[in-house]
Amino acid sequence: MFCERSSGDVQKEDKSSSVAVILCFFGEQQQGGVSDEAEPFMGSGRFGKSPTSPLHHVKVVSSPFHVALKVNFLCQLFIRLWPDGRNLQLHFRSRLSLPLFTGGKVEGEQGAAIHIVLLDVNTGHVVTSGPESTIKLDVVVLEGDFNNEDDEGWTEEEFESHVVKEREGKRPLLTGDLQVTLKEGVGTLGELTFTDNSSWIRSRKFRLGLKVASGFCEGIRVGEAKTEAFTIKDHRGELYKKHYPPALNDDVWRLEKIGKDGSFHKRLNKSGIFTVEDFVRLVVRDSQKLRTILSSGMSNKMWDALIEHAKTCAMSGKLYVYYADDTRNVGVVFNSIYELSGLITGEQYLLSDSLSDSQKVQKWLIYTKNWFDFDH
Template sequence: MSPKRLFCETEPCLEQPFEKKRPRLTFASIIGDVVMVNSQNHLLKALEPLLRRVVNEEVDRCLLRYSRLLPRASSLRIQALEPSSFLLYFVNNLPSTIFTGSKITDVESQPLRIAVEAGADNPAFQVYSAMKIEIVVLDGDFASGDKQDWTAEEFNASIVKERSGKRPLLHGEMNITLRDRAATIGDIEFTDNSSWIRSRKFRLGARIVDWSDSDKNRPRIREAITEPFVVKDHRGELYKKHYPPMLHDEVWRLEKIGKEGVFHKKLSNYNIKTVQEFLKLFTIDPQKLRRILGVGMSERMWKATVKHAKTCELGNKVYMFRAPNVLLILNPICEVVRAMIDDQIYSSPDLPNIPREYLNNLSRQAFDNWHSLQDFEGNFREPPLITQGNEEASDHIIRKSLFRSCELMREEVEFRDWNSNSDQFISTPNFHYNYG
C-alpha cells in the first residue's frame, strides 16, 4: 500500500516562502538614524568648499604652468634650449633650514652674494656688466636630479607664489643691481613656511629683468638657483639646536635632547642644565651620565649627542684645584691640562706619566668642589723651544716656565684668601696669565 501524499490546504508547502522577522524599531534607533544622516550631511557641506578650493588651486596652477611653457612665437613651435655662455650663480650656500621672519643668510651667517660666470676676456661681457636681477622663490623639485640646464620658460613656470590670502612669500630687497660681475643680496626674509607645497622645500632663484629693446639679440644668461631647503615657522627657531653649542647653552640645545622632553627632564633632575655641566659629568663619569639618560636613548642617539657636545668651544678660561702637595689646572669641562705634584710639573704630554687612578681621583675631587675653584683666563700654549738642538735644555726651560706660572697663581690665590680674611680691603689688579 503506497503512502499518502501530504498536501497543504491551499498551496504546496515547498512553495510557501518563509517570512523573515523584521527588526523591531525603537525610538532610540530611529533617533540614531536621524542623527547619523544629519552628521553626514553636515560633514559633506563642510568639506565641499574646502575641496572646491583645493581643486581650483591645483587646476589654476597646472594651467598657469603649462600656459607659460607655450612659445610666444606665432608659429607655436616648441623652442629648444638656448645655448648660453653666461651663468648666474650663488656664491655661498644656504643652510638646510630657514625660519620665517629671519634674515636669509648663508651657513656662516654672512650675506648672500650672486655673480656671473664668464671669461674676463669675453668682449660681450662689458655690455652686460650692470644688470638688474630679481630674486624669486622656486619649487624645491625644480632642476632636481642630474638636470643642469633649463629654458627660461621652465624656470618661470616653477616660480612659487604666495598662498591665497597670504602675504608675498619674500619680503625685502628682491631687486638688486649686478656690478662688476657680482652683487650682495640685502635684507630678505620668508613670510610663510614651505610645508604646503608637495616637495615641502623651496629654492631661491635669480633672473635677469628689465632688458631694453636694444638687447634683443643678447646671449641668454642662465638663471641661478640654490640647493633646496626647508622653511619653518619662526616659533620653531626657539627650539633649534646650536652649531657649535656654547658652554652656557641650555642642555636641550644638544642633538636628540628636546626642550621639556624626557631626556631634558632627567638631566634637570640631576642639576645638569647646561652644555658645560653635561660635558663635565661626561669627563668624570660617562657611565653615570649614560644611566641618567636611560634606555630610552639608543646607542646611536647617545653617540650623536656626545659628538655634538664635543664640538663646543671651550674658550681660554681655566680652573685651579689645590690639595696637599697638589695643584691642578683644569679646562671648563674638568679635563686636567696641567699639574704640579710634589713640586713636579706635568705639562699636557707628561700627564700620562701620572697613575691614571690617582689622577682620576684628583679630578673627581675637583669636580665635587667645582664651585670653590678659582678661575683664570689663560692661553695654554707650550713655550717655544729656544734651543732646537738641545732637548734637555728645551725641556728645562718649559718646566721652569710652568713652575714659575703655577707659583705665581698659587701666590695670587693665597694673597686673595688673606685679603678676604683681613679687616682692610686692598684693591688688586685683574689676574691674567698667558702661558707661552
C-alpha cells in the first residue's frame, strides 16, 4: 500500500504532516494495513483521519510502477523539507545612487559597485560553499510598490507577478548585463541602464530585483532580492540636476532651492553671484546680505536647506593671508571661501581653534580692515 498525495497538498502541509505520509508508505502492505510504527500516527491523535488530517484523502496504490514513482516523490519531499536546514535569501548589500535617469549607468552610492550576497537567514552568514554559492541570477525590474509594507517575505509567484516589462513598442526596459554569477556566495552587478522613465506605472517607481536563473537550484527555494523603490527620470532632467556635493566652480543653480533661470537664480546673478564659490563666500562674509537678496519667496526652511547644501562643497585647498601692515609680523589666514583659519604672529602659525579671545579680536580687526582691499 502507498499513501498517494498531490504535490499541491504536500506544499501546504507542515513537516509533521509529511512524517505521517512517509510512515504510511513504509507501513505493512498486506490486507491494506499499516505497521505498528505507523498506526499511532493514524489514530485519533495529531495525525488522525479528520477532514484536516494529511491522511484524509489517502488512497491505496498497489502497482509496483506506482510504488517506484512514489519512492522518487518521497526523495523530492525530503529535499524540499530538509535540504540542509538552511533558509536561503538573496540580498542587495549596496544601496543605489539616486536620482537615476534614462540612459545613465545604475551605480551604488558614491559611484561604488553594487554587491549582492546569498545569505543563510538562520545564521546571517554568507553561503560560501556548495552548489548554491555559484548560482547564476537574473536581474529584473519590479513595481515600486511590491512588498511595500511587508518585508517578511513573499512567494515566488508574488515576486513574478510584480515583474515589469517594457511598454508596447518600446525597447527593453533594462539593458546591459542582465545576469550575474555568484562566486562563494558573492556577486557584483555589471553595467545596467534604464531606457524608459517610471512615470507610466501605478506607483511611478521601480525596484531592481534578483532571482535564481532557470536551471539552477531546482527544488530548493531561494528567496529573491529587491532594492529600495526609486524614480527613473528622463535623461534631459540630468542636465538640470543638483550636484552632491556641489563643486566650487559649479553654477550657483546647482544648489538646492535655486532653479536654473528661476527668480532666485536671476537675483543672484544680478548681485554678481554666479558660482557656488561666489555664494559660499558671501555666506561667510555677509550672510544677512545674501538672505536679503533671496528674501522674497524663500522661506526659512528653504534657506536652511540651501545653506546646508552649500556648506557640503569641497574646499580647494587654497589659502589667503592678510597682513596687518608692511612689517608682515602679524597676519590672518583664510581658506578658499574666506573662512578664518589661523593667525600668523612672528614665526608662529596658530590655528583658529587654539587662539585666545584677545587674539581672535586682533585677527578680526585685521580681517575687517583689509577686506575691501583684498584682490581675489
